[in-house]
Structures are given as C-alpha cells and as structure tokens.
Amino acid sequence: MNNMDMHHDHHEMKDMQMDNTMMQHGGQMMHMGNLKLKFWISLVASIPVIILSPMLKVAWLPTFSFPGSEWVALILASFLYFYGGAPFITGAVAEIKAKKPEMMTLIAIGISVSYFYSIYSFVMNHFIAPNGNVMDFFWELATLIDIMLLGHWIEMNAVMAAGNALQKMAALLPGEATVIDTDGTQRTVPLKAVKVNDVVLVKAGAKIPADGVITAGNTSVNESLVTGEARAITKTVKDKVIGGSTNGAGTLQVKVTGTGDSGYLAQVMQLVSDAQREQSSAEGIADKVAGWLVYIAVSVALITFIVWWALTGEFNFALERMVTILVIACPHALGLAIPLVVARSTSIGAKNGLLTRKRQALEDADHLDMVLMDKTGTLTAGNFAVAAFDSWDDSFSSRDVLANFAALEQNSSHPLSVGILNAAKHENVDVPKANDVINIAGTGLSGSVGGRALMIANERYLIDQGISYDHDVVHEWATKGNTVSFLLADQQAVGFVAQGDQIKPESKKLIDGLKARHITPVMLTGDNKQVALVVAKQLGIAEVDVHAELKPADKEGIVRQYQAGKHTVAMVGDGVNDAPSLARADIGIAIGAGTDVALDSADIVLVRSEPSDILNFLELAHNTSRKMVQNLWFGAGYNIFAIPLASGILAPVGFVLSPALGAVLMGLSTIVVAINAQTLHIRK
Incomplete structure (x- = not known):
C-alpha cells in the first residue's frame, strides 16, 4: 500500500492496525469488537452481580437480596462470561491451535474456572444441598473480566497512540494535486494520478503533494513534520522539495521526481513500519519469559490446588487458590512491555528526524x-570557498588553473566542485569544455581540455606517484585549515586551488x-x-x-x-x-x-544534517533501553511476589490473596506498563 492510498484509508488502516496489534499481543485477538463499548456494558452488568454477591457479607458490607436475586446474578454472570470474556476465550483457542499457550490461555482458564465453579456452587446450593454454603465466584468473575477489558482497552489505546506515526505521516499528503499540462492548462487530479515528470502547482500555504524540483517560484518551506527540521527553509528554482512539507508565502511549480512508494515520505513510513515489526533481543527475552510463565503458573496452580485440598480437605478453598494464581500470573503486561516502548520510541524518532x-x-x-x-558533511558544512589558487607552470596563468579546474568539475556534485565553480563565476573566467571526464574514487577527476590530458588530484595521489610539488605553499594553506587540490597536466603538477570548509556550529x-x-x-x-x-x-x-x-x-x-x-x-x-x-x-x-x-x-x-542529532539518537537509545528494562520488571517482576502470595504461603499468618485482588494487581501491572511506555521522551 503506498502512502497515497494510506491517506485515503485512515479509518480502515486504524482498524487493521488494531487487529494486527491484538493478533501480536493477545494470542490472535482478532475481531475483538469495540473494547470500549464492551468494557462499559460489562461494567454496568457487573454492578448488580457485585451488589448481590455473598462476598459483601464476608466483607461486613450491606448486601441486597430479593426472591430470585440469585437467578439474576447467574444470568448476568453468564452474560459477562460469554460477552465480556469472549475476546479472551477466542484468543485462548487461537493460542492452543497454534500450540503456543500464553496470556490469553491463562485469562481464559481463570475466568472459565471461576464461571463453571460458580455454576457448580449454584446447582449445589439450590438443587442438591439447599441452603448449602458453597461460595460462588461470580463477584471475582465480574471484576476479573472488567479489569482485563479495562487493561486491554488502555493497552490498545497506548499501542494506537504510539504506533500512529504512520497515519500522521500519511495525513501529511494532500488528497488532490493541481497538474499543469504542457499547454499551460491546469487540472485537479487525485494524488494517486500524479506521475513522475508531471509539473504540479503548489499555492501559498498548501502542502506539497510529492517529491520534486522547483521549476518556477521562490518560497520558504516548512519541513518540520517530515524531517524534524524546525526552521523554515528558503527554496528557489532547482531546489528539491519533499512531499508532505508545507509551502510558505510563494507560489511554486514543481516537477515531480517521486510519487507513491518512491517518495521520501513513503520510504520513511516503510522504515517506521519495518522497525516496528522487527524483533530485538529484549523482545526475544520478553517472549521467552512469557512462555515460561505460562508453564510455571499452570504447574504451581495445580500443585497448590492438590496441596491445599490434601491439607485442609476444603475443595472450595483449594480451587480458589488455583484460580487466584492463574489470574495473577497472566503475562499480558509482559507481552506488551517491549512493543509499546518500541512503538513509542519509533514514533518519537520519526518526529525528530531519527529513522530507525x-x-x-x-x-x-x-x-x-x-x-x-x-569530517566533510558531518563535522564541517561541506560549503567549500576558494581561499587561493595559483600556477606553478609558465604555460598556465593562475586564471587558467581556475578555469581548467572548473572545466573538469562542471558536472560533479562533490562539495569541492561547488566552491570552484562559484570562484570561477566570481572571477569571470571563461570555462572551457572538458571531454572524457572520469571520476577517480578517493583521488579526483581526469579528462581532456583542448586536447590536453588534465587531472585534478589530492596530495596523497601526488605522494604515491612521486610527483613533485611546492610543499611550502601547501603547508601554508593547510595549516590554516584549507583543503589543497592540484591540477596535473601530463602527470606534472602545474597549479593548485586551496579551499576552506566551515566547521558546523553544533560540532563542538x-x-x-x-x-x-x-x-x-x-x-x-x-x-x-x-x-x-x-x-x-x-x-x-x-x-x-x-x-x-x-x-x-x-x-x-x-x-x-x-x-x-x-x-x-x-x-x-x-x-x-x-x-x-x-x-x-x-x-x-x-x-x-x-x-x-x-x-x-x-x-x-x-x-537532518545536524551533528547534534547524534546526541539526540544516543539520548533516545538510552531512554528506550531504560524503559524496556523497567517494563520487563513491571511486566514480570511482580510475579516473584504475587505467585507465592496467591498460592497461600502467608495463610498461616492470616493473609490470603483473593482472586479479585489478583485481578486488580494483574490489571494494574498492565496499565503501569502502558503508561510507563508513554512517558518515554527525549530532551533535545
């Protein structure tokens, strides 16, 4: 899908991205429906279940009951299990089919055990042993489903907020463009219809529809949303512009050089997308921990159930311990710990001109x-200005040396060439035509001017070839920070040009x-x-x-x-x-x-060509790594304490972690992970 299609399909892409995110971070949690709506409906249905729960009697809170109230609680709890719990059950089925049981399997086991045990208690208390006292788990079922749905809703919002760099970039491009035909007529076409070599009209204040070169007009362009460059950049004829940047006060005509997938914005979006998909070593660790946690939790839960049942003979208490472990050990927060940080990091980087x-x-x-x-272009600006030029041969005047330099450099894009051509223009020298010009990597250029074989070379070439030159002159200009290039005629040094480069203000x-x-x-x-x-x-x-x-x-x-x-x-x-x-x-x-x-x-x-962005990258990298480590601890570290507590290890001193509190802790860890990822930032 190219960036133009994306511009027209924001809503569709948002739905797709949400589905993909759930597929990655929720055991194939496709087709979850509207999480927000599901949460609110489930919460409303939970209120009567909680009010009618016998659990409130144990907590010495006022309770309500009326003839048939137990049936109301049963019906609402059943609705909650099949409606609110549907995403987790669907996710668990997909995980088991994939032979990779993880967090959805644990949640599904937790709510299923709660629900079906509560059905068992209802049947026991109403039909088999009336007035019996088998405690149901409807209260825990309701709170667990609500908290898990809330956690998912917050997580998905966080994922969407962090990963929407792509939508924001797609939105930078306008939906239409004005194409100027060869006869001068103008027509408005959808952006998809714009082709390379079309000339488009860009009005003042409008977004530039595609990458191109200005053929008419002067303006300043704001590229901050595309490149992160904060300043408005002056642009005139022959300057390049980037699709998605905003035109200033001037009207432009732009010849299109890149559209769709070939455009700069599309390449950036591809990079962001690839980086968000690629797995890093930290994410590999998170996956391994999550996988082990499934087996540890299920094993500890079963052992706990057997031990407590054997010690106390109380099936209900033993089952409650098992349910609590399965609820609290769910590694859903761990599954999101790294992806959320990476999505946020990639988004921040893209906004600041740092593409991963x-x-x-x-x-x-x-x-x-x-x-x-x-050095050149990174630490120095690469804007070479000619400081001196001279001849060492009677057959060349100093102006001839500059003219021949300019002849060979005429079609080169090297920064040194620009300085020489500017100097030739400033000195009003007649630049002859050069033939057979060849670029020699790491050395310079060769060609013929007026039938004579000429070459531009650096000092290293002269030393390697044993060609003599005036070392004192070179030393004089080099110690002032100038780059010295030599003109060779028939492999003899006949003159030189010294050029100075400016150190970038931010290099120090x-x-x-x-x-x-x-x-x-x-x-x-x-x-x-x-x-x-x-x-x-x-x-x-x-x-x-x-x-x-x-x-x-x-x-x-x-x-x-x-x-x-x-x-x-x-x-x-x-x-x-x-x-x-x-x-x-x-x-x-x-x-x-x-x-x-x-x-x-x-x-x-x-x-951007700003050296300080290297520091911004190091800052972003350091903060990203720090957040990853924090989230790994938030996502899994609490299990070190929670699983033993859930197993009832402190029961002898009177502390027993309930399934409801287990659900609260699990939900909180997930929310903390999501919020912590969103606090990632860089100080420029």
Whole structure:
C-alpha cells in the first residue's frame, strides 16, 4: 500500500492496525469488537452481580437480596462470561491451535474456572444441598473480566497512540494535486494520478503533494513534520522539495521526481513500519519469559490446588487458590512491555528526524565507546570557498588553473566542485569544455581540455606517484585549515586551488557531548593530515584519533581495526561512499537531508544534517533501553511476589490473596506498563 492510498484509508488502516496489534499481543485477538463499548456494558452488568454477591457479607458490607436475586446474578454472570470474556476465550483457542499457550490461555482458564465453579456452587446450593454454603465466584468473575477489558482497552489505546506515526505521516499528503499540462492548462487530479515528470502547482500555504524540483517560484518551506527540521527553509528554482512539507508565502511549480512508494515520505513510513515489526533481543527475552510463565503458573496452580485440598480437605478453598494464581500470573503486561516502548520510541524518532532501520541499534547504542565520523558533511558544512589558487607552470596563468579546474568539475556534485565553480563565476573566467571526464574514487577527476590530458588530484595521489610539488605553499594553506587540490597536466603538477570548509556550529557540542558519555570521537577524512588536525584541534578531538588521507575503502578497515580491539563502534557518514564502513560498524548512522539519504547501508538515518542529532539518537537509545528494562520488571517482576502470595504461603499468618485482588494487581501491572511506555521522551 503506498502512502497515497494510506491517506485515503485512515479509518480502515486504524482498524487493521488494531487487529494486527491484538493478533501480536493477545494470542490472535482478532475481531475483538469495540473494547470500549464492551468494557462499559460489562461494567454496568457487573454492578448488580457485585451488589448481590455473598462476598459483601464476608466483607461486613450491606448486601441486597430479593426472591430470585440469585437467578439474576447467574444470568448476568453468564452474560459477562460469554460477552465480556469472549475476546479472551477466542484468543485462548487461537493460542492452543497454534500450540503456543500464553496470556490469553491463562485469562481464559481463570475466568472459565471461576464461571463453571460458580455454576457448580449454584446447582449445589439450590438443587442438591439447599441452603448449602458453597461460595460462588461470580463477584471475582465480574471484576476479573472488567479489569482485563479495562487493561486491554488502555493497552490498545497506548499501542494506537504510539504506533500512529504512520497515519500522521500519511495525513501529511494532500488528497488532490493541481497538474499543469504542457499547454499551460491546469487540472485537479487525485494524488494517486500524479506521475513522475508531471509539473504540479503548489499555492501559498498548501502542502506539497510529492517529491520534486522547483521549476518556477521562490518560497520558504516548512519541513518540520517530515524531517524534524524546525526552521523554515528558503527554496528557489532547482531546489528539491519533499512531499508532505508545507509551502510558505510563494507560489511554486514543481516537477515531480517521486510519487507513491518512491517518495521520501513513503520510504520513511516503510522504515517506521519495518522497525516496528522487527524483533530485538529484549523482545526475544520478553517472549521467552512469557512462555515460561505460562508453564510455571499452570504447574504451581495445580500443585497448590492438590496441596491445599490434601491439607485442609476444603475443595472450595483449594480451587480458589488455583484460580487466584492463574489470574495473577497472566503475562499480558509482559507481552506488551517491549512493543509499546518500541512503538513509542519509533514514533518519537520519526518526529525528530531519527529513522530507525534496525531496532537492535537502539539497544546496542548503550554499549558504544567509539564514534567514527567523516569530517566533510558531518563535522564541517561541506560549503567549500576558494581561499587561493595559483600556477606553478609558465604555460598556465593562475586564471587558467581556475578555469581548467572548473572545466573538469562542471558536472560533479562533490562539495569541492561547488566552491570552484562559484570562484570561477566570481572571477569571470571563461570555462572551457572538458571531454572524457572520469571520476577517480578517493583521488579526483581526469579528462581532456583542448586536447590536453588534465587531472585534478589530492596530495596523497601526488605522494604515491612521486610527483613533485611546492610543499611550502601547501603547508601554508593547510595549516590554516584549507583543503589543497592540484591540477596535473601530463602527470606534472602545474597549479593548485586551496579551499576552506566551515566547521558546523553544533560540532563542538557533539564532541563535548560524546566525551561526557565516555565515548571517544574519531575523525576520518580523505583530506591531508594538516587540515584534519586543524579541525580536530578546534573541536577537541585527540590527534591519535584522527585518520586522514583515506580512500573510502580505508574507512571500513579502520572500523574493523577498532572492532578487533574489542570496541563497540558507530560509524557516521553520508551513506553513499561510506556504505562499506556503515555496514561494517556495530551501528551505522547515515547523516544527510531529504531524498538523497542512502537508506540501505545504515541502521539509523539522521534526516537532518545536524551533528547534534547524534546526541539526540544516543539520548533516545538510552531512554528506550531504560524503559524496556523497567517494563520487563513491571511486566514480570511482580510475579516473584504475587505467585507465592496467591498460592497461600502467608495463610498461616492470616493473609490470603483473593482472586479479585489478583485481578486488580494483574490489571494494574498492565496499565503501569502502558503508561510507563508513554512517558518515554527525549530532551533535545
């Protein structure tokens, strides 16, 4: 289903998601009906049952009875069992068919034992031994069903609230778009009908219907709901826009580059959906605990029943102990403990431009001790400005050097190219045409200009090839933090261009934040060592943790090297030439904005190009892990105390845990787990 279909099918999707959630977290609890309505009807039906219950006499509370009142209680209790208890019975049948009895089976056993024993007591007291005193469990049956339904209702609301990131994203896209035909006529079409290369009109204040490139108009665009970027971003002709973002005051014409499944929003939604489905190690632990709990609870319940019946000879008391254990040991809260946290975490991440592709990365992040970062684009802005250019050869003037640089760089998207082309424009040099231009990974470009073989190369290439150059000039500009590139003609260095990059304002905060978390920041760069050390010194990165003059393949080797030293390593890069090292690292973090993010190689994608988002990710990961641990304890830890109490271990000192109180404790643990998951947040 693509994102456009989703926009039109919110209600249907909500129902589907609720069914899926119940299927996952309630032993195939499909077709539960309206939980809220079921709860309120059951609660109303429970009130007379509780008022008419003999249990109130034991509690020294006023009771009510009238001729035939026992029959009223029986009829209402039967209604409660078959109506209010239906979801649990259906869920138990599905679990048993799947040969995986879990929480629904326990609840169904608890309410079934309560109900059918109460029928037995009614028959005994009214037909076999009139005026007998066999205690019924109708009161416990009613309260158990009400509390379990309430717990389910709250849980499902929590799941829906946490997992509705997908609906919120789908709702960002408008239902229709205005397409401008080649003859200039405009027509309004459903969003599904918009195709790649269509030109759409986006009016002021309207939502942008699809990914595209602006062909006419100037505006500012609010991408906060899509990327988490809080500022309005100025956009003009040739700039990219993302479907789902909001146009500002200008009117735009946008040529569509991505629709449906190919759109950025659809890719984000797919990531969120995949992350919510993927199982992490914490969830695996929860499933194992829940599975064991079923067998432990049933075994302890049966042993307790046999022991108490043998010790006291009181069948009713022994049965009551068994029912209480089966009620209180139900691990439904445990089944939801991790999924609720993950759904909430994924939703928060998506709203803050942190996209989780591999859920396990959130748990692994707490063990990180090294973060490797590419310098250009991560720590520095990548906005290179030419600081100097000159010639070392009489056949080239300094302007010729710049012109030939620009000729080779004309069709490159590398950040260095942009700075050179801007400088050529500023200097008004005539840029000749270059032929046969080839990109050489980790080195530069080669091509021919005016029939002469030219090449742009970095210092490492010159050293490797034994090509001579003016070391003093290079040293002078490099110590000022400039990247120096060389123009080669027939493999001779004939000139250079020095370009300076700006450190991002938030980079220092990132490095300080990593150190505060006892994580070592490591810089990787293809630049020469001098430039790298200038940046490292300004940021506070130790010289030993600076690796310069690297080719893309070298980065993966450095990741391996740190891992071999028993370090847990995160690699931060642009996701394109850093793909091997991103994939190799324990956690790969791709940093970059919009549709150009390479989603496939990273575990985490930071949509914005802000270094501080790495700290936001670490904060989210830490808080997510903490909530998972808390919920595992809330979901299962209470059993350590509750099961022994339910078995009657403190009966000799006068404390016996009733089935009703058992139901209250079980319901409370489930509600606590749901509420605790919702308190997950990150401080930016």
